[in-house]
Amino acid sequence: MRAATRTGWSRADWAGTADAMLRSVRPFASPRHARITLPGPVGGYGTEVDGLEGFARTFLLAGFRIAGERGADPDNVAQFYAEGIAAGTDPTSPERWVRLDEHPQAKVEAASLALALDLTRPWLWDRLDPAVQDRVVAYLAPAVGDPTYPRINWVWFRLVVQAFLRSVGGPWSADDVAEDLATHDGFLREDGWMADGHERAFDHYVGWALHVYPLLWSRMPGAAGFAEARRERDTALLDRYLLDAVHLVGADGSPLVQGRSLTYRFAAAAPFWAGVLAEVPSTPPGVLRRAATGVVRHFVDRGALDERGLLSLGWHGRWPAIKQAYSGPGSPYWAVKGMLGLTLPADHPVWTADELPLPVERGDYVRAVRAPGWLVGGTAADGVVRVVNHGTDHAVTGDTKGDSPLYARYGYSTATSPLLDHDSWANPHDQAVVLVDAEGRTSHRSGMDVGVTEVVDVDGVTVGLGFSSGPVRWLEPDEAQQHHGSGWTGRHHDAGTVAVHSLVRGPWEVRLVRVDAVTEDHPPTALRLCGWAVAGADVVPTEGPCVQADDGTRSKLTVLLGQTTGSGVSRHEDAGPLGPVAAVPWAQLSVVPGEWSAALLELARDTAARSAEPEVRLDLDGPTTWVTTRWPDGARTRVALS
Structure with missing residues (x-):
C-alpha cells in the first residue's frame, strides 16, 4: 500500500479520514447511541427522523470500515452501533426509531441499515442477541408489500431491505423483487445511463444510486436467484456509464455542480469504486481510484469537514441554502457512499497500483x-x-x-x-x-x-x-x-x-x-x-x-x-x-x-x-443552414445545423 502518485492519498489516508468522521459524530449520539442528532436546524421531517438519519448514514461508513478490515475494530465501532441497534429497534425505548410505516424517510434509512448489517454480518449481526435480531427483522418487515415506495431510485431501498430480510429468515416477497427490478429496468436509457424515474432526471443519482445499489445488492446473499442473470448486463452498463462519468470530473477533483442533493458532496465518488468492485474492463482501476480520491480530497481540502470534524449542509463549507425539503443535519452523511472503496482490504491491487490521469488531465x-x-x-x-x-x-x-x-x-x-x-x-x-x-x-x-x-x-x-x-x-x-x-x-x-x-x-x-x-x-x-x-x-x-x-x-x-x-x-x-x-x-x-x-x-x-x-456567418444551401465560425484561437469550422 502506498500513497497515490497524483492525489497523494494512500488507503491509510482514506481510513484515517473515515475514522475521524466516525469519532466526530459520537458526542451527538443519544445515551444508548440509537440516534445521532447533529447540530443545526431541525430538518423538514422533524428531529426523530434527523436522529435516525444520523445513525443510519454514519453506520454505513462504519460498515465499510469494519468490512474492509475484516472485523479489526480498534475504535470499537461495531459495539457502539450494535448498542444503537438494540435501542433503536426496541419499541419501548425512548430512543426507538421512527418506523417504516410511520414516516417515508425511514424507508430510505432502512436500506443503509440493511446494507451495513449485511456487510458486517460475521462481526456484528451474528453477535447480536437473538431478541435484538428479531426486533431488527420486525423493524424492517413493513417494507414487504408496501406499495408506497416512489417509482424512482427508492425501489432499491425496498430491494436491499428485502434481500437482507430474506438472508436472515425474515419475510420477503418475490413479487416485490420482480416489480422493483422491472421498474429499475424501465429507467435505462442510452449508453448505460438511467433516468431517475420517467422524467428527464439525469444527475448524480445515476451513479451513486442507480449503479451503486445494483452492484451492492447483487452481492447480498438474499439476492440469490435474481442477481445471477443480471450481473453481466449490469456490469456492462456500469462499464459504459463510467466511460462518460470519468469525463465529468475536473482536474481539481470537483464533480459537476448539477442536480439535487448536492450536499451529499463526495457521494459522487461512489460509482468509481463500484467500477473497481465490479472489475469493469474499459476504465483502468488507476483511473477509477484517481477519480474517487480526487473527488473526496476536493471536499476535504476545502473545508467540507468543519472545526468539529462534521459535515454540515453545504458544498465546500457550510451553505444551508443548498438543502432540499428533505434535508436535515444528518443528510450530508450520505457523502459516505463515496468511501465505498474502504470495503476493499489493504492488499487489494487498487491500493498498490499507480493512479492514472483523468481524461481532463490527458x-x-x-x-x-x-x-x-x-x-x-x-x-x-x-x-x-x-x-x-x-x-x-x-x-x-x-x-x-x-x-x-x-x-x-x-x-x-x-x-x-x-x-x-x-x-x-x-x-x-x-x-x-x-x-x-x-x-x-x-x-x-x-x-x-x-x-x-x-x-x-x-x-x-x-x-x-x-x-x-x-x-x-x-x-x-x-x-x-x-x-x-x-x-x-x-x-x-x-x-x-x-x-x-x-x-x-x-x-x-x-x-x-x-x-x-x-x-x-x-x-x-x-x-x-x-x-x-x-x-x-x-x-x-x-x-x-x-x-x-x-x-x-x-x-x-x-x-x-x-x-x-x-x-x-x-x-x-x-x-x-x-x-x-x-x-x-x-x-x-x-x-x-x-x-x-x-x-x-x-x-x-x-x-x-x-x-x-471570433466571427460567425450563417448561409442557406437549400434546406440546410451552414455555420462558418472563426474561433478565438484562429481555427475555422463550417458545419451544418441539425
Whole structure:
C-alpha cells in the first residue's frame, strides 16, 4: 500500500479520514447511541427522523470500515452501533426509531441499515442477541408489500431491505423483487445511463444510486436467484456509464455542480469504486481510484469537514441554502457512499497500483452524452469540465413547470454553480436564453423538445453540436413549493417559441438563437443571453460583458449576431455555494422572429492569449443552414445545423 502518485492519498489516508468522521459524530449520539442528532436546524421531517438519519448514514461508513478490515475494530465501532441497534429497534425505548410505516424517510434509512448489517454480518449481526435480531427483522418487515415506495431510485431501498430480510429468515416477497427490478429496468436509457424515474432526471443519482445499489445488492446473499442473470448486463452498463462519468470530473477533483442533493458532496465518488468492485474492463482501476480520491480530497481540502470534524449542509463549507425539503443535519452523511472503496482490504491491487490521469488531465476533449443531451468539454490548461445541456430539465416534453436551476440551465461545470437564490428559481439569470417582458420577468423552457448532441470532425478540428427548441413561458410561482429540486409550479403564460443550437469547442460555446414566434397578447420586449455565473469572495467586471472571480475563473459573453440593445454584468449576493458573490455577463437583443442571434460564451481559468476575433456567418444551401465560425484561437469550422 502506498500513497497515490497524483492525489497523494494512500488507503491509510482514506481510513484515517473515515475514522475521524466516525469519532466526530459520537458526542451527538443519544445515551444508548440509537440516534445521532447533529447540530443545526431541525430538518423538514422533524428531529426523530434527523436522529435516525444520523445513525443510519454514519453506520454505513462504519460498515465499510469494519468490512474492509475484516472485523479489526480498534475504535470499537461495531459495539457502539450494535448498542444503537438494540435501542433503536426496541419499541419501548425512548430512543426507538421512527418506523417504516410511520414516516417515508425511514424507508430510505432502512436500506443503509440493511446494507451495513449485511456487510458486517460475521462481526456484528451474528453477535447480536437473538431478541435484538428479531426486533431488527420486525423493524424492517413493513417494507414487504408496501406499495408506497416512489417509482424512482427508492425501489432499491425496498430491494436491499428485502434481500437482507430474506438472508436472515425474515419475510420477503418475490413479487416485490420482480416489480422493483422491472421498474429499475424501465429507467435505462442510452449508453448505460438511467433516468431517475420517467422524467428527464439525469444527475448524480445515476451513479451513486442507480449503479451503486445494483452492484451492492447483487452481492447480498438474499439476492440469490435474481442477481445471477443480471450481473453481466449490469456490469456492462456500469462499464459504459463510467466511460462518460470519468469525463465529468475536473482536474481539481470537483464533480459537476448539477442536480439535487448536492450536499451529499463526495457521494459522487461512489460509482468509481463500484467500477473497481465490479472489475469493469474499459476504465483502468488507476483511473477509477484517481477519480474517487480526487473527488473526496476536493471536499476535504476545502473545508467540507468543519472545526468539529462534521459535515454540515453545504458544498465546500457550510451553505444551508443548498438543502432540499428533505434535508436535515444528518443528510450530508450520505457523502459516505463515496468511501465505498474502504470495503476493499489493504492488499487489494487498487491500493498498490499507480493512479492514472483523468481524461481532463490527458488533453482537451468534447464528448456527446446522448441520454442527458449533454455536450461535455474538458480543457487540460485549466482542468475545467463544462457541460452544455440540451436534454435535461427534470421534466417531460410539454411540461409547463418553471426551470429548475439544478437541471434546466444550458450550462454546468466543475468551476461554477448555477444561481440558487429565490429570484433565480422564479426568473432564470445565468446560463439561459430568455425572453424578457415589460415587468422584467424572464422566460422558462422546461418541457422543451430535445434534439441531437453529436461530435463532428471538421478538417481536424473537433466540434460538439447540440440543439433544443420549444415553447417558453412566463411563470407566476405558487406560494408553496415542494423544494425537492425540480422546477417550481405555478400559473404559466405562453411567451413564444425559441430554438437554440450550440457549437462547443475548448472553453467556448457559440450559441445560436432563433425566436420563431412570440405571443401577441403579452409580447416580449427583449431577448436576453446569459453567460456562466462565476463566484468567489469577490468578482470583478472587466472589459465588455466579462467578469473574473478572485480564483481566476473568467466568464465572458460576446455578441456575434443580432441587434444588441444593452449588455453588462449582473451581481448576485449569497446565490450559490462557491462564494458570497456571483456575477453573470449578459447581453440583450431585439426580438426579431425568424432572425438568428448568436453569442460566444467562454469559461476559463487559463491565461492564454486569444489570437483572433471570433466571427460567425450563417448561409442557406437549400434546406440546410451552414455555420462558418472563426474561433478565438484562429481555427475555422463550417458545419451544418441539425
